[in-house]
Amino acid sequence: MELYTIFGNPVSHSKSPLIHNSVFQKYAPNKRFTKTLLIDGSKLREVYQQLRISGASVTVPHKEIAYKVCDEVRGIAKKIGAVNCIVTEKGKLVGYNTDVYGFLDSISEWSDIEKVLIIGAGGTARALTIGFLERDWDITIVNRSEKRLENFREFPIKLYSWKDFEIANYDLVVNVTSAGLNDDSLPMDREVLEKVFQNSRYAVDVIYKDTPFLQLAKEIGLKVKDGSMMLIYQGVLANQLFTNNQIEKEKILKAMLEVYE
Structure with missing residues (x-):
């Protein structure tokens, strides 16, 4: 055995x-x-x-x-x-x-992605950034604090803290924070997130369940997936x-x- x-x-x-x-x-x-x-x-x-x-x-x-x-x-x-x-x-x-290619396989039917917003700046964000760059996607990361963004300065991507975040149009928005895992919280201010979703088409939360982040995205009309x-x-x-x-x-x-x- x-x-x-x-x-x-x-x-x-x-x-x-x-x-x-x-x-x-x-x-x-x-x-x-x-x-x-x-x-x-x-x-x-x-x-x-x-x-x-x-x-x-x-x-x-x-x-x-x-x-x-x-x-x-x-x-x-x-x-x-x-x-x-x-x-x-x-x-x-x-x-x-296998995490990165697993993520990419899980969204393979969304074949028209070019611009991505990642919310959060931990290890998962780094892994996805490397995988997304292999596909030449245009990547933006926004994080609550500026400190963790220092780990991403080596990459050719846009980096924002909550203070200076400038919303653009995105094909895909990915939440890699723990917001919504054990509570009803969102990964960023609701009003800002609503504006993000109004300028986006797809949303993914890496948490393995339907989260407030995904519920809001669905309300606004985005196609969504959880981390399962x-x-x-x-x-x-x-x-x-x-x-x-x-x-x-x-x-x-x-x-x-x-x-x-």
Whole structure:
């Protein structure tokens, strides 16, 4: 039996075992996916080896540590500096990041995107910025404080704090803050957000549920998505790595959607 797990803190809410086991049960019965609460991220490599697992998903707050403990990092994860998927190859820990392309796959039907506004300036914003720049999208980031914007000065994008934000027309607005996760808050002043939406077409919240941000966007007439499909699509890409690309992407997606919905 090959074992896989997800490392996180918290991790009890994770749907990763559900979606990955749906694929393993159908197409790879010798594999099984579990969840592991990892409080001390510095012990990730040690625990990984103790569990004798063949691979792992990594969620908050351990993605940056995972990047550091891998023997090799491949693909866009090298630019982002964060790993959310690890596989064992010839005794080495190899790290990948499937979050960005999972997000892009989840909005693939919106094929006419050129201008994007990202609300928030944390790790997810950085990852999406790198992925969006690969598509030559025009990116603007707005954040409550100016301090976190310093981490984005290296990129050819527009940066604003709430104080100096200048609203423009956007194809896509993405909320990467935690506003609305456990309350009814919005990621920025309602009046300003309404004006943003009136000049936009699509909205995505990376939180896995219908949030006040998305509710307001729908009221104004935007097409919207929550983060659940991003979770599914990044999981599809991770599962391909776990199964060494032996299962067709469409079969993985179908199995995951059947149990998630």
